[in-house]
Amino acid sequence: MNTIKTLGERIRSLRKERKMTLEVLAGGKLSKGMLSLIENNKAKPSMDSLLYLANRLDVDMSMLLEEVSSQELRDVLEKAEELYNTTISEEVDKNEQLIALLQPYVENLSDSYEAARVLDMYGQGLYLSGSPNWKEYIDKAATMYDRLNIVRRRANLAIFKSWTKFRDHLYSEALEDFLQERHHINDKYAYIDPISRIDLDYHEAVFHYAVGNYETGIAVMEEAIEFSKTHRIFNSIDNLYRLAAINAMMNNDEERIAFYANKLKQYGEFADDKEPLYLYRFMEIHQLTSYTHQYEKASELISEYEEELNRSVYFRSYLLAEKGKALYGIGRYEEAIERLKQVEIADYIHHPIDLSIFYEGDAYLARSYFALGLQEEAESIAKKTMELIAPMPASPYKRYIEETYQLIVK
Template sequence: MGERIRTLRKQRKMTLEALAGDQLTKGMLSLIENNKANPSMESLSYIAERLGVETSELLEETNRQELQEVLKTAEQLLTVDFEVLTDEHEQVLALLGPYVEKLTASYEAARIYDIYGRSLYYEKKDGWRTYLEKAADIYDQMNITRRLATVGIFLAMVEFNEHDYKNSLSILLENRSEIEARNGFFDPLTRLDFDYYEAILHYAVGNAEDAIRIMNEGIEFSKEKKVFYHIDHLYRLATFHAMMNEDVESMEYYERKLLLYGEFADDEEVVFFTKYGKIHYLTTYQHAYSEASDLLDEYLSDYDANNSDTSYILMEKGKVSYGLGKYEEALSWFGQVTIADYIHHPFDLSIFYEKDAYAALCHLALGNKTEALRSIDIAVSNISDMPRTPYKDFIMETYELIHKE
């Protein structure tokens, strides 16, 4: 404590006499700074007032200014897009580790607990939930609703990542209900966070009607409040839902909305999603492989070459080759498809699980019946726990066809 008082005094360019004022002697203050005397609470409050800090900051093992600097560094480390993270979480753990056992209740402490707990989770280390619970308790006590909501959403998505979609939805709904009951309302960003995640989780468990309702409510709320947070994700959901129901008018409407948003926000990813969506619709729902091939060539000529071989595009390349009767080439494309560790939604997984069904059809066309049976059995095994979608229907129909053959 004495060292903290001395550091703060010097930062403020105060002499011992200036800090001592008329209530302490220079000698007593010197003893306090050298940890040779303990001030009374009255004297400590007096010192804190003259230094312009809270008394609690002098009592903490780590002062607030230091915590703010450490927190700023940790947050900067995690500004990298999740898909391109390398060892940032390890760096965060090394940075925050010395502080997490020395904290008292404050906003900075809550954020450190929050970030530290998430980093432990991503590094697959034990104890992450304890720190998130500590963070949530402080957010709750300080009535910081948005941060409290993000912890609840994170805990729900942990279950989502384990493919326990029902439990994930249950946790999210419970968290939303508790916060709403206590506060009576959400700020717009928190409301849109809940709408977005609730919609995707309803879809994940097969509650399409609830998903559509929540999704539309989120879109209307976003337009009403002119807060376009998550609007691109909500439009993507809406586009995908319209596509699966082959509602071409709605699909094209939301594609136009996405394109306008992407051009306005200069968001290349959103713009290319609309192009990918058209290719996917042509291959999967229209079986217009020649037209899809032309669009795919256009897509690849426009898109960043470093991103042109993502698994989504490899799937479309494989389907185009299959549809054009280039079965060996199609098998080559499907063989390169990998499912990224961050892909967990049943819709995305179902799209990728189709690769084995298409591979089975290619093998069948080439006369490799044993390989056809092996591939389709893999597809069925993967898709069995997924909710019903056109992708699951296609896999099951292919299964019937191949086993009949």
């Protein structure tokens, strides 16, 4: 556990950093014995003595008086950033380690970037660990970013705060909170850097999609794409193209599907990024199963792309669902059931459209049982899937699930 250094410890630490002996630091004004007592917190120096020691150590006296020195906070922040940015595969109690590292420093911090960032990461760590006290520290960090005019971090916090509601599937509340946060940022900051602007646009579009505000979401998304092109900033362009392609699919707009799918492919090839290419492959299959119902052709593409798509942890469950749907479509019901029962929704999947895609797979599972004459199993799954899809916005997936319920249960 980290502990905040006392005044004496700070003096001793600075003295050793400068390779000074007690005698050298004491000089002609303090005795070696008195300095030793001060360093061991057995004597309290006068302000004159503190000023003298600060001059000898070549630091500002405020650095000695601060409970947490700027340098100490920077050192802690460097360790925290390294821990915060570990990948999932390396994560071992990451949030608990982050909380333990930062907890001694989070109270009574004066305004600085380091202090705000410490509060920011500490609050996020608390949230991800399930602590109810996370919001207090996130709000403190947001206020500090505002005072320091650090828009990039402030925008990220706005997204994070809204995402906490989104993760609980409180989609309308997430959108409302986000719009309030964005209004605050627009009013507070005279200049919003292009990267922050695009990140805010992307998440606003995502939140609008989640509640079925498709037209508003499309408008925000298309504006973000144009803004991204104008400013030649492409760090989120693949996500924007993904949104655009899915919207085109849901509207059965073949021209726009082809346009944005091709954009994803071009971006993946240009950036040497496999994920957009995997998405491009998945979309080819998904359009054939969920939209045009060309199951034989979908089955052929799955065989062609299966090895490639299985390299992505993200797309494995999606591919299983598509394989099950294709098998149902070509009448291989037992095999369809086998595949669809293996599908697991990852705990990081929260968007209603993504969830609806998986729930549609459950409808295919129900239809497969129904086709085999297993009415009880078919009804049970159809009813459960209707309950799951009920709070989701209107979509082709929801319509298919409702049609399945009517077919099997009614």
